[in-house]
Amino acid sequence: MFPTPIERRSAAVQRLYKTALPFAMVLWLLPLIAVALTSVRSAGDITAGNYWGWPTSFNLAQNYSDIFTNTPLGSYMWNSVRVTVPTVIGTLALSCMSGFALAVYKFKGNMLVFFMFVAGNFVPFQILMVPVRDLTLQMGIYNTVTGLALFHIAFQTGFCTLFMRNFIRALPVELIEAARVEGVKEWRIFWFIILPLMRPAIAALAVLVFTFIWNDYFWATVLTQGAESQPVTAGLYSLNGQWVAAWHLVSAGSIVAALPPVAIFFLLQKHFIAGLTLGAVK
Incomplete structure (x- = not known):
């Protein structure tokens, strides 16, 4: 086989x-x-x-x-940082809490909510282009770093919740039961018991989400325009001149833009591999 x-x-x-x-x-x-x-x-x-x-x-x-010195690449890189870092933090915070709720609490509609998170991952994101753009225009956050970051947080939370929920379900339930017997409050169970055990999963998701958001080109061109809000992936094309294609500058900018996700991966490589392989063997 x-x-x-x-x-x-x-x-x-x-x-x-x-x-x-x-x-x-x-x-x-x-x-x-x-x-x-x-x-x-x-x-x-x-x-x-x-x-x-x-x-x-x-x-x-x-x-x-x-x-x-001669291009706005520094502004584009800073915009990518302003979009990616809040997205990673917001996505991990929401997915840790929602994953904990779905994994630990047995409430009515638990599976329905979980399946909604799963179903959202199967929606082709291209079909959301027009409604998402119209929504950002109505909310007044089109062509802003805030609007792009909020969209990525909303779109990535579904997959991260699925990942976190399954990760927490694999943890020994006796830890939570023992803490409840001792009278520990639920938020302290989450903060002091579950969250430290989730570090491999958090590191793995941080690398995945950071890489995806930093390298995103589609939504960067749909929801932003101009050096004041565009991330580096969308801004690289503007390094070409109006009449002459400066491909040597575009290539140099591409190399510089690829360095942050590579650095993040090597910094968190140990935890990343541990998070992906946890539970693979008994």
């Missing part, structure tokens, strides 16, 4: 695997290599059509300094 591990395959298959793996990795990395090389090219290389060849000159310092 499952593929045989490569260590148990024949010697010929293992040699083929070891030979093909480097080529597959290089093929997968080709777009990233092209972006990295383009980010250090000169504008003359781009004009001459030297897209894949070796750069005639390496303008590493000039290109990466130009995107901060």
Whole structure:
């Protein structure tokens, strides 16, 4: 039913695997290599059509300094921080509380509420474009960082609640029962007993939500416009000039924009892997 591990395959298959793996990795990395090389090219290389060849000159310092001195990339990066950080905090706070309520309390309509959270994850987000845009216009939060952050909090809370509810359900119920016998209040059970045990799940969701929101392009272009509110994903295209495509600046900006989620992943890598694999084995 499952593929045989490569260590148990024949010697010929293992040699083929070891030979093909480097080529597959290089093929997968080709777009990233092209972006990295383009980010250090000169504008003359781009004009001459030297897209894949070796750069005639390496303008590493000039290109990466130009995107901060001659373009509004700094404003776009700050807008991404202003959208992503509140979204991660708000989503985790709401999902921890709602997941705790759905996992611990047996009230009428518990499963109905849970299924509503699950069903929301199956709605294609593209069909919400027009109603969400109209709603932000009516509320007066269109083209604002606040409006974009509120939308992401609302949209991400469903999946995070599903994750948190299942995580809490896997915790020993005896911990909660023992605390109740001792007369501990419900909010103290959540804050001092359940929440510390949820750190792996919180770290895993923090990385996932941060990466998704930071890299979001669709809603950034639908709900915002202009350097005063657009995140970096939507603002990168504006680094092109009106008449000349400054792809070396766009590539340099793309590399800079990709650094924060990569850094967050490596900082929380230990907790991220623990949160995803918790309960995989007994």
